[in-house]
Amino acid sequence: MWQIMGLYVATMTAICFIFLVHKRRNSRVNKMVLPPGSKGFPFIGETLQLLLPSYSLDLPSFIQTRIQRYGPIFQTRLVGRPVVVSADPGFNRYIVQQEGKMVEMWYLDTFSKIFAQQGEGRTNAAGLVHKYLRNITFTHFGSQTLRDKLLPHLEILVRKTLHGWTSQESIDVKEAALTMTIEFVAKQLFGYDSDKSKERIGDKFANISQGLLSFPLNIPGTTYHSCLKSQREVMDMMRKTLKERLASPDTCQGDFLDHALKDLNTDKFLTEDFILQIMFGLLFASSESTSITLTLVLKFLSENPHVLEELEAEHERILKNRESPDSPLTWAEVKSMTFTLQVINESLRLGNVSLGLLRRTLKDIEINGYTIPAGWTIMLVTSACQYNSDVYKDPLTFNPWRWKEMQPDVIAKNFMPFGGGTRQCAGAEFAKVLMTIFLHVLVTTYRWEKIKGGEIIRTPILGFRNGLHVKLIKKARLS
Numbered sequence: 001m002w003q004i005m006g007l008y009v010a011t012m013t014a015i016c017f018i019f020l021v022h023k024r025r026n027s028r029v030n031k032m033v034l035p036p037g038s039k040g041f042p043f044i045g046e047t048l049q050l051l052l053p054s055y056s057l058d059l060p061s062f063i064q065t066r067i068q069r070y071g072p073i074f075q076t077r078l079v080g081r082p083v084v085v086s087a088d089p090g091f092n093r094y095i096v097q098q099e100g101k102m103v104e105m106w107y108l109d110t111f112s113k114i115f116a117q118q119g120e121g122r123t124n125a126a127g128l129v130h131k132y133l134r135n136i137t138f139t140h141f142g143s144q145t146l147r148d149k150l151l152p153h154l155e156i157l158v159r160k161t162l163h164g165w166t167s168q169e170s171i172d173v174k175e176a177a178l179t180m181t182i183e184f185v186a187k188q189l190f191g192y193d194s195d196k197s198k199e200r201i202g203d204k205f206a207n208i209s210q211g212l213l214s215f216p217l218n219i220p221g222t223t224y225h226s227c228l229k230s231q232r233e234v235m236d237m238m239r240k241t242l243k244e245r246l247a248s249p250d251t252c253q254g255d256f257l258d259h260a261l262k263d264l265n266t267d268k269f270l271t272e273d274f275i276l277q278i279m280f281g282l283l284f285a286s287s288e289s290t291s292i293t294l295t296l297v298l299k300f301l302s303e304n305p306h307v308l309e310e311l312e313a314e315h316e317r318i319l320k321n322r323e324s325p326d327s328p329l330t331w332a333e334v335k336s337m338t339f340t341l342q343v344i345n346e347s348l349r350l351g352n353v354s355l356g357l358l359r360r361t362l363k364d365i366e367i368n369g370y371t372i373p374a375g376w377t378i379m380l381v382t383s384a385c386q387y388n389s390d391v392y393k394d395p396l397t398f399n400p401w402r403w404k405e406m407q408p409d410v411i412a413k414n415f416m417p418f419g420g421g422t423r424q425c426a427g428a429e430f431a432k433v434l435m436t437i438f439l440h441v442l443v444t445t446y447r448w449e450k451i452k453g454g455e456i457i458r459t460p461i462l463g464f465r466n467g468l469h470v471k472l473i474k475k476a477r478l479s
């Protein structure tokens with residue numbers, strides 16, 4: 001009897017405590033002037049409206065209508081969380097500079113679970129952990145490594161991949177580009193060899209990316225369940241390699257995993273699980289955006305023959321200027337491909353693969369007389385500045401020539417496909433060089449015919465409604 005009474009009192013005390021904390025927090029927030037907006041339905045808020053697909057490159061109508069109604073900074077509620085959306089370029093630039101001070105990188109709860117963004121060993125932590133993540137990424141994928149080591153391997157990979165595409169009647173470009181990128185990155189990370197491995201890492205990541213924006217219902221048969229299963233399989237594959245390396249430390253391959261295992265002895269925050277999480281994060285970060293952007297480039301080239309013509313001319317000039325047209329690409333040649341870079345920049349500008357960046361506020365933030373309370377999420381719609389018609393004439397038109405005239409300071413303020421501040425993409429140079437080499441081999445050696453697909457869909461992440469399927473054909477070369 002006394003036990004039951006005790007339990008009752010303890011439960012009631014806990015409920016009262018939780019209620020008081022909640023009330024106190026709410027009354028604190030209630031006294032603030034919050035940005036205008038609507039909270040939508042209880043719990044799900046306006047999530048469904050945000051996820052409603054749109055079929056153009058433009059900003060989703062969810063964002064556009066609310067900007068018209070409330071201005072560039074408004075509040076909403078997404079997957080149970082209060083969110084402030086900002087399409088204000090100045091505020092967005094300010095916030096990306098505040099990493100670890102007023103905000104921290106934060107992604108949806110589905111992401112947090114898959115990418116270990118909670119707890120002690122979270123990969124989005126600021127400070128030492130973040131510094132380590134950037135340094136080790138630059139060491140294995142940065143400019144110097146690209147120039148001194150990766151360039152010939154990337155060329156071989158692209159030639160082998162595109163040659164393989166010619167034997168197929170139809171290639172789904174996004175899927176095939178994802179496989180190409182991920183297999184290369186996995187090789188640099190932990191020596192993955194697609195010819196020897198039983199596991200198809202590209203297929204697993206195709207599953208993972210589908211599950212990331214699905215409803216987080218983890219029961220067999222759901223997309224989310226299949227995503228978590230693939231995530232576990234990739235982690236198990238990498239864990240097996242890690243254990244093998246630890247068991248025979250003399251077989252050094254000099255890759256990312258060897259480097260991180262060596263650091264285990266000196267960097268106290270490093271653990272085996274953390275190394276696996278970084279590798280998993282890198283596999284995802286590198287493959288998804290790069291493959292979507294490459295697919296978009298191919299779509300634009302198919303629809304804009306005059307751009308393709310100029311691109312071919314640039315690459316033919318490079319071949320002509322060489323002593324032997326078959327000699328491997330040099331770093332100087334890659335850096336001389338200015339029109340190619342303009343094509344890539346224009347595709348990145350219009351693609352806005354992820355729409356925006358997510359941050360969690362660590363402190364109350366004042367903006368235009370409003371307060372964004374600590375603990376809220378901010379969605380920085382960095383893409384909004386890339387459609388600004390004051391900067392980009394006819395912003396929705398694919399026009400690579402516009403980059404010829406643009407000044408570096410204007411670009412810095414109005415072009416953020418790789419984010420900004422201390423969290424700016426650590427693989428930007430790698431992605432651009434990979435896409436440049438891809439385009440070089442593609443336009444000098446092949447032509448292609450569209451079989452089907454290529455229609456844009458934003459959910460709000462950029463995708464292609466029926467994929468983009470092409471048939472690749474080798475060009476007859478005049479010697």
Ligand code: HEM
Nearest residue numbers: 141285286289290293357417418419422423425426427431
């Ligand atoms: C077209 C291709 C790519 C695009 C558009 C892209 C875009 C981005 C963006 C917008 C961010 C910032 C995220 C944020 O602030 O919340 C980011 C971060 C990052 N990206 Fe990329 N990325 C691409 C390719 C790659 C590749 C190929 C790699 C690796 C080889 C990579 C590695 C990373 C890493 C490690 C971060 C986190 C940086 C940090 O937290 O300091 N990315 N990327």
